[in-house]
Amino acid sequence: MLALVLTVGLGDVEVASDELWTLGVVAVEERSGVAPGSVELWTSLGDDVSSVTSSLEGLGHLWSWRFETVDERVSETWRDHATVTWISDDLFVRPAWLKGAAPDVDGVQAISIEPGATFGMGDHPTTVLSLRALRAVMSPGATVLDVGCGSGILAIAACLFGATHVRAIDISPAAVPTTVDNAERNNVSERITVSTTPLAEVDEHFDVVVANILAPALIDLADDLTRALSPSGSLVISGILAERHQHVLDALAPLRVVDRADLDGWTAITLAR
Numbered sequence: 001m002l003a004l005v006l007t008v009g010l011g012d013v014e015v016a017s018d019e020l021w022t023l024g025v026v027a028v029e030e031r032s033g034v035a036p037g038s039v040e041l042w043t044s045l046g047d048d049v050s051s052v053t054s055s056l057e058g059l060g061h062l063w064s065w066r067f068e069t070v071d072e073r074v075s076e077t078w079r080d081h082a083t084v085t086w087i088s089d090d091l092f093v094r095p096a097w098l099k100g101a102a103p104d105v106d107g108v109q110a111i112s113i114e115p116g117a118t119f120g121m122g123d124h125p126t127t128v129l130s131l132r133a134l135r136a137v138m139s140p141g142a143t144v145l146d147v148g149c150g151s152g153i154l155a156i157a158a159c160l161f162g163a164t165h166v167r168a169i170d171i172s173p174a175a176v177p178t179t180v181d182n183a184e185r186n187n188v189s190e191r192i193t194v195s196t197t198p199l200a201e202v203d204e205h206f207d208v209v210v211a212n213i214l215a216p217a218l219i220d221l222a223d224d225l226t227r228a229l230s231p232s233g234s235l236v237i238s239g240i241l242a243e244r245h246q247h248v249l250d251a252l253a254p255l256r257v258v259d260r261a262d263l264d265g266w267t268a269i270t271l272a273r
């Protein structure tokens with residue numbers, strides 16, 4: 001399989017890792033000592049060279065990068081360390097290969113995820129925040145648009161929270177089969193449709209729109225996110241830094257902020273008309 005290797009300055013390690021997470025990687029390994037003052041970040045965005053290249057063009061910074069062919073078994077060692085993530089007292093996300101990793105207790109729901117080459121194990125703060133914010137705005141029978149569905153985790157959660165129909169889209173082709181598989185795994189496939197349809201071509205309106213994507217993408221998509229929202233709908237955004245998000249809100253004006261929560265330096269914001 002193809003590893004993606006970014007070479008960044010020591011001072012850029014954190015911001016580069018953050019940007020990689022929001023692009024959809026599931027693990028990042030730091031390797032120092034390659035060249036003075038720089039660090040290599042080894043990760044993977046799948047084996048489709050053109051889609052990885054276009055994802056990298058969306059990064060907020062220009063770092064040098066290359067592909068390396070690696071042994072799949074080595075690149076999969078993160079799986080041995082994956083654990084359950086609790087979202088609330090009654091909801092947790094479980095790596096699909098960890099059977100029985102959390103107690104089977106009445107009233108507790110589990111979302112089981114096999115991420116493949118997509119983002120969305122449920123352990124990243126932006127996903128945790130998005131899941132909580134999504135739950136807060138859901139009402140039974142709501143329709144939902146999940147923009148940047150990755151593993152499908154938010155679309156699946158929306159079904160557990162009562163959605164009758166969820167449309168899930170992502171620019172990454174890998175997200176489509178992964179979301180389909182995860183929807184089946186969680187018994188909600190009849191309520192989810194998934195595609196790589198660009199948001200600009202989605203012409204329905206939804207009670208809830210959720211988008212856990214990098215700030216530059218949210219800004220690019222701002223008009224279409226607003227257009228896809230029904231008149232009384234809620235927009236949940238994440239993938240943005242708690243310290244720096246006003247430029248995203250400016251792009252989404254006149255939508256107004258109705259709720260916000262932060263976790264580990266990230267923020268999720270709920271907006272409405």
Ligand SMILES: C[S@@+](CC[C@H](N)C(=O)[O-])C[C@H]1O[C@@H](n2cnc3c(N)ncnc32)[C@H](O)[C@@H]1O
Nearest residue numbers: 022024119120127148149150170171172212217
């Ligand atoms: C941070 S991941 C979120 C995955 C999952 N929704 C979650 O919350 O864990 C962001 C996803 O957005 C996708 N993405 C980035 N730009 C996009 C765009 N313009 N339209 C649709 N999807 C996009 C990426 O491919 C990636 O799968």
